[in-house]
Amino acid sequence: MDTLRIGLISVSDRAANGIYQDQGIPALEAWLSRALATPFTTETRLVPDEQPLIEQAICELVDERFCHLVLTTGGTGPARRDVTPDATLAVADREMPGFGEQMRQISLRFVPTAILSRQVGVIRKQSLVINLPGQPKSIQETLEGLKDGEGKVAVPGIFAAVPYCLQLLEGPYVDTHRDVVAAFRPKSAIKEINN
């Protein structure tokens, strides 16, 4: 079976220029290692907030590295140099508005400024591309959602919908650790995997 390939793009002027150390890629890798029950590989890029460079990174990861999923972090706000959603839409074939909508809903449970993120989810070719905000803590918040004191899901994270989306895009069958995020798919789409 095709191994799950995930592209990770950290968009940050200061991290790309060495002013601070990038925490975006390590936070993404740490969360994915905790959440995914399926083996995966990552391909990473650290780029400044420049639209042509972000577009190039997305296209490279999808078209040449054949990533099934690409996650970006940073540059989704209203500031002049925040252009990640613009770059993502410029190279998109189709929009998946539910991802942005749900992430802003989740994030409102954490910060009132959640509505300032213009983050989008799109499809390019057979790859799903999703923007996450730049605050490293927002990676877990949006992917995993919010649980109550007993570990019960209060707001589902967007990653719950990612495995089925990849399946519909004819990518690999992806499973998650339920205690981190439970992947949801219709009964008819569930495959029995013998481990």
Ligand SMILES: Nc1ncnc2c1ncn2[C@@H]1O[C@H](COP(=O)(O)OP(=O)(O)OP(=O)(O)O)[C@@H](O)[C@H]1O
């Ligand atoms: N890659 C990163 N590594 C560590 N911290 C980050 C990173 N990206 C963003 N942050 C933190 O999250 C905040 C909000 O992220 P945002 O994408 O708006 O960055 P920014 O303020 O435009 O700065 P920069 O692009 O220089 O990281 C930043 O001000 C910074 O404190």
Ligand SMILES: Nc1nc2c(c(=O)[nH]1)N[C@H]1C(S)=C(S)[C@@H](COP(=O)(O)O)O[C@H]1N2
């Ligand atoms: N889950 C979560 N979402 C969040 C935040 C956060 O800390 N956690 N920060 C918000 C803030 S302050 C801004 S300005 C926007 C855009 O952030 P970005 O430019 O770092 O992408 O994301 C918002 N969404």
